[in-house]
Amino acid sequence: MTVRENLALSRLREFHPLNRLTDEQLVVLVSRAERRVHRPGQRILERGARDGMDFFLLKGAVELVAADGRQTTVNAATDKAATAIARLQPRMFDVTAVQPCEFLVIEQAVLNKLLQAAPLEHTDDHGSGDADADDGHRLLMEFYAELKSNQVSLPSLPDVAWKVRRLADREDSSADDIARALTADPAMSAKLVRSCNSALYRGFSDVRNVRDGVVRLGVKTTRQLVTVFAMREVFRSRHPELQKAMDRLWREARTVGALAYVLAESATRIEPEEALLAGLLHNIGAVPVLVHSEYHPALLASPSALEEAMAELQSDIGAAILENWHFPPAFVEAARHGDDWFYECAEERPQLVDLVIVARLHARISQGQSEGLPEFEQVPAYRRLGALELSASRSLKLLETARERLDELQRLLAGH
Structure with missing residues (x-):
């Protein structure tokens, strides 16, 4: 149903990017949104779905489950709930209510139009600065609109880092498994061996191969360092x-x-x-x-x-x-x-x-x-x-x- 109850604007401003809208725009947003309630155990969002909607959690708690089985709980009025739940589409999580929940649901297309029309927060009144501010503001609004509709191309986690992180998260993975994944990337292998022989991680003898490096560092440290070294490519x-x-x-x-x-x-x-x-x-x-x-x-x-x-x-x-x-x-x-x-x-x-x-x-x-x-x-x-x-x-x-x-x-x- 269309939202009829009075929803405090201050509550809406706790969400990103709703806090960029004016009071008048928030009133319009509420008039176009729906208030939805869900019982504990009820499935709210399906992984892989494309529904074009944003779900802002007003009350209750939900559980998000990723394709790899990783779970996280999101409670209303916390930092995790400061943006739309599982907002990237196709949906990357199954979302299920674990407490009685209430959502404000709005079409992404409606929110995008409001964001594009949102006022500039910081203006420059000195000559050409206005043009710069207009361009900056236009990019801001386009980015928010495109991010919400998943048209922005987000960078991918470099392949070797993704593989090592996945292996490290598995209880049955060994140092040999991780070393094999690393040796497929000679540059990354060299960086890991070099780090083992640096002043930060040096032992009694030098490390000469990737497997010994993984053993010296441990799976957890290897996982983080490989991601660290991969970041340069982003x-x-x-x-x-x-x-x-x-x-x-x-x-x-x-x-x-x-x-x-x-x-x-x-x-x-x-x-x-x-x-x-x-x-x-x-x-x-x-x-x-x-x-x-x-x-x-x-x-x-x-x-x-x-x-x-x-x-x-x-x-x-x-x-x-x-x-x-x-x-x-x-x-x-x-x-x-x-x-x-x-x-x-x-x-x-x-x-x-x-x-x-x-x-x-x-x-x-x-x-x-x-x-x-x-x-x-x-x-x-x-x-x-x-x-x-x-x-x-x-x-x-x-x-x-x-x-x-x-x-x-x-x-x-x-x-x-």
Whole structure:
């Protein structure tokens, strides 16, 4: 049925990208949407379906089951429910109610039109800046519309990383199985062996083959490092100017990843390799923005408009990419909120998102980009890393002490 009840606009603004719509647009959206309820055990969405609808979870909890059997539970009013449930189509999950559920359901085509007509949030009143802002805004709206209708080409997880991650997730996989998958990619094999013989992982003797490398590192660390090394191939473009921007994104990702690794070692129980990977992935959502900008010559000619588009879009798109790659929720959270200095994770213990936020803060300071940054004590993620008893001076001293480790990580990621 069409929604008749009064649904608070503030509740709608808790969802992305509904928070970009005006009050008037939200009223229109509600008038065109349906309110649907489901009983526990009732199937809501089928994997593989294309229904052209977005389902926003208002109440209750659902379980998502992927093709490989991986399960996750999503509760209303949590970060996992901040976007439409299983929104990529064809649907990648079976979705079943585990509690009495209520959804706001809207046609993607209707939402796309509203997003395209949404007002520009930041305008520039100085001459040609208006044209730049218009181009940036147009790209923003097109991206949201195309992302919602799954027309944006999201990057694929490199093949060797996908194979190793799948093998590592299987209980019956051995070091020989993973080594065989790796030897099909000589460049990746060389990187893994080189990392085993680096200062970070060196043992009493040098590793000379991939299998011994997997044994030394362990399956879990191998899984993360292979993904780390594969990420470089995602930051590629055939357009020379865009490749320069990709290289800059990759350098930023390397810096944040290395800093997150050192912070994880010093302040948390999080595996350093997980922190490294989360840092590398924090800006991956900017990659499709750069690829898509090839079709917008005016935007390519305006670096400031392109930067604004990447800043506005990379969080939502990055989260969509990692969901598409079946990454754990902690990685998705880090991609979605890693650029929000004031985000506070609901979990009691420090999470990947905390490390990414604090690593980004340090990266900006180390690059002399302190203007506009909040004070350390104002950043919730910084306070949550309590085991370090961090202060601004102690924090910077810690990273200076770990300089050799940071340099080694950068050398590994740069392929030296």
